[in-house]
Amino acid sequence: MGMSEGAGEEMSVGQLARRSGTSVSALHFYERQRLISSRRTPGNQRRYHRDTLRRVALIRIAQRVGIPLVEIREALDRLPEGRVPNRRDWKRMSQGWQDELSERIRLLVHLRDSFANCVGCGCLSISHCALANPDDRLGAGGTGPRMLVPDTEEPLPESG
Incomplete structure (x- = not known):
């Protein structure tokens, strides 16, 4: 049974x-x-x-x-x-x-607030990147969407 x-x-x-x-x-x-x-x-x-x-x-x-x-x-x-x-x-x-989750929340809020205007310099937002990333200065920091998913401890830029 x-x-x-x-x-x-x-x-x-x-x-x-x-x-x-x-x-x-x-x-x-x-x-x-x-x-x-x-x-x-x-x-x-x-x-x-x-x-x-x-x-x-x-x-x-x-x-x-x-x-x-x-x-x-x-x-x-x-x-x-x-x-x-x-x-x-x-x-x-x-x-x-908690610290890891707080950092993830901070990154997600930044991504949410920046998502419509920028893919983080990959670069699909040419009209905005001339202001946010002149001469591709973020490219020196590494590959990928540098503004939205940074792999450094530097503070995220203000969205706008």
Whole structure:
């Protein structure tokens, strides 16, 4: 007799996918990336502890705000014996990511405010670049859209 949806301490990959709203292939990927783990039955089927639901939720939330999987794994690896994150763990993890998220928000606001007038000197806005980037001075700083996605610590130019 199979395990029912709500019963037991373990879930099949299909049950975990349904409960977490995550595709089976994503769960397999998370497992390959050592973000979650399963045990194998004698028939070689994956079984996940029910607490894996919380880990998957944390992974999806962190991904949603742009935290790289490697950083998510590093944060989860700091938990004792791979235990499931609790409220204190989540607070500590999220505080560690706040500076990165604040910088990402700052860049996104700048991109939003500049997007209509400039592609960041690639250059599709010739009429504006004569003012913002005379003689392609931003080209000396590297390739790509220098004004919108800088890879330096220099402050972003004012949009306008």
